[in-house]
Amino acid sequence: MGKTKQPKKYSEENSKENKKTKQRKKKLTDENDGRVQIKWAVSQDQTERLYSELGVENISDESSDSCYALELTPAVTVNKDKPVAPCAPRVLLPSQKPNLNHSYTSDDIELISPLSTPNNKKFLHFCHDDDDDDDVAEDSQYDYFAELSDEVVLNVFKWLPRFTLAKCARVCHRWSRLVADDHLWKRIDLSNRTLAPGVLGNVLRRGVQILRLAKSEIEGPVFICSPKVLSFTRLSRVQFLDLSMASLTAPVLQELLSVCTHLKKLSLEHCPLNDQICHYIAENKNLEVINMSMCEGITVNGLMPICNNCTRLESLNVAWTGIHRHSVVYLSLCLPQSLEKLNISGCRENITDEEILQLVKRCYRLRELDLSDSTVITCNSIRYLTQYLKRLEYIALSRCYRIAPTTIPELQNILSLNVVDVFGMLRNTALQQLRQAISVDVNKYPFSSIARPTTGVRRTSIWGVPVRDNIL
Secondary structure (H helix, E strand, O other): OOOOOOOOOOHHHHHHHHHHHHHHHHEOOOOOOOEEHHHHOOOOHHHHHHHHHOOOOOOOOOOOOOOOHHHOOOOOOOOOOOOOOOOOOOOOHHHHHHHHOOOOOOHHHHHHOOOOOHHHHHHHHHHHHOOHHHHHHHHHHHOHHHHHOOOHHHHHOOOOOHHHHHOOOOOOOHHHHHHHHHHHEEEEEEOEEEEEOOOOHHOOOOOOOEOOOOOOOOOOOOOOOOHHHHOOOOHHHHOOEOOOOEOEEEEEHHHHHHOOOOOOEEEEOOOOOOOHHHHHHHHOOOOOOOEOOOOOOOOOOHHHHHHHOOOOOOOEEOOOOOOOHHHHHHHHHHHHOOOOOEEOOOOHHHHHHHHHHHOOOOOOOOOOOEEEOOOOOOHHHHHHHHHHHOOOOOEOOOOOOOOOOOHHHHHHHOOOOOEEEEEOOOOOOHHHHHHOOOOOOEOOOOOOOOOOOOOOOOOEEEOOOOOOOOOO
């Protein structure tokens, strides 16, 4: 047979304690929602001691303040015979601010203890300014730039880098119009880049004046639309153009130079040329500097328009271009008389003493002259230089092996001369004797800087003009 369950026996102490607990608790049923409401009877002394330990003050029964959190708790039935605990003090968290629609008075704010709110200053400011959230929402949607004039906005935009300006153009129609202003795109450096078809045309339409494309790969066509429509507008504003060591074809270069008619300084080092490109170069009558070193395709037909139209030319570099003798003869007879710097090195047997004589008579204003690797000229050229070039400051005769070293000291008769380069002609002992014999610097510059846009470590400027953005 199974065991019968024995009834529980309670001790007298437990029964007495349960009776006291039942007397203190009274369960009431709410008529509206049927929720069970519990009322706790606590003495007034115990309540005051409890709040004093917590560091908060009591809220009086007459206060009209109410907490949003208390509305969700069960309603408390007031019993006149037993004291009831007052409402809990208001402790406002930052996340509760948007949930309150109650306006606070100065008396209500004084009830909040600094210990109960970790960020009391922000809460007090929130209580005093009821419409702060609305003001912040309105301020975030207000367009302050609309109050500024175009001139002020342009002064702000000029400090931004180019890639940031491109993003600003997508904000609105007004910003797109202001970003396209010419003053923001005067100088652009696109060196060591790969430019897809049409990209260079978009850059030129910005009205750029100083453009560096050294060592860049340019793909054609340059313009998506017809360049004839654009040649008379903003594209002709390019004045400084650096295409040194750029990778491009002759048709692409021809298309580019066809719309540039106000060039002042141009570098085409190691670029393919033809007679048509030279004709486009000659249309820039204000040209002062041309660098065509190591270019291929230069002929007499291409040199004729340049020498005839570019009458303000001051610096010319045609070193190692492989030009024929009749081209050298034409240059010695027809170069502009305004020329001050000339590099015609690398002609080897194509230049003789006769061409040197015609050259110094024609260009008597020369201050820098590079005749390196002219293996045919003799000591007579030294005499021609000292006789006609009274303003000469720099002369390069490197690897001119037919010039006797004993005639080089005659160059000191040129009073303005500062540097003489004779690399590869003298041994160390003879070089020391030459330095003692003349009062000028010897072998100071191993590479010529005539007409070149960048020299030495200056890679952020062309012809002394900076082209990169200043990072603030």
